[in-house]
Amino acid sequence: MGGGVLSDYPYGRLVLAGMGVGALIFGLGSRVAMRLVGMMASPEHAGEQTAFGTVGKVTVAGVVGLVVFGSIAGLFCGLVYLTARSRLPGGWLVRGLVFGLFLLVPIGIIIIASSRSDFALTSPTLILAIFGGMILIDGLATAWAIERLGRDYLPPPRPSPSGYAILGVVTATCFVALGTSVADVL
Numbered sequence: 001m002g003g004g005v006l007s008d009y010p011y012g013r014l015v016l017a018g019m020g021v022g023a024l025i026f027g028l029g030s031r032v033a034m035r036l037v038g039m040m041a042s043p044e045h046a047g048e049q050t051a052f053g054t055v056g057k058v059t060v061a062g063v064v065g066l067v068v069f070g071s072i073a074g075l076f077c078g079l080v081y082l083t084a085r086s087r088l089p090g091g092w093l094v095r096g097l098v099f100g101l102f103l104l105v106p107i108g109i110i111i112i113a114s115s116r117s118d119f120a121l122t123s124p125t126l127i128l129a130i131f132g133g134m135i136l137i138d139g140l141a142t143a144w145a146i147e148r149l150g151r152d153y154l155p156p157p158r159p160s161p162s163g164y165a166i167l168g169v170v171t172a173t174c175f176v177a178l179g180t181s182v183a184d185v186l
Contacts, residue, residue, distance in 0.1 A: 010153050015078050017145040022074015025138040027067035031058070033130045040122040074142070077103060081142050087167060089159045092147040093140070098167075100139020105174035107135050112181040128182060 035058060081099055088095040111131050147154070 018078015019071045019074045021141045023071040026073045027070025092143045096140035096143030100136035105178045
């Protein structure tokens with residue numbers, strides 16, 4: 001039997017969907033978010049080097065790097081969603097929101113840790129709101145894409161009380177860690 005491309009397999013399409021969502025939301029979305037932060041930055045910060053480039057400057061290499069990073073992040077998000085999907089409650093909208101809230105913690109901590117100096121550019125609350133919103137949108141978009149493309153063959157979710165308990169404990173623990181990171185930049 002000949003080998004096919006990833007998109008020839010049902011779950012391969014779902015993984016590619018996660019990558020596409022990540023490229024769009026985390027890649028291009030983070031470029032737009034960074035541009036917003038750059039536009040709102042105090043004028044004295046123009047031209048400063050940050051963890052992700054120069055304030056006020058957009059380069060093709062920077063955008064391509066973010067899209068590649070976003071695709072890789074989307075791959076992992078898609079895989080995590082497929083793994084956690086059976087334990088998440090509700091339809092795609094509720095599952096997507098819960099998944100986005102779950103993503104908010106590890107991705108939020110990574111963003112805060114990797115770009116601590118960027119929080120001096122403008123209001124840290126504004127930066128956290130922009131990037132937090134982007135993460136929630138990625139959770140919703142990942143759930144929508146996977147549920148839409150997999151509707152003919154994905155088994156229906158069957159959340160259990162133990163799944164809710166585990167999800168609650170993990171989420172609460174993670175939000176404490178995120179809260180600590182946020183408190184450090186505010």
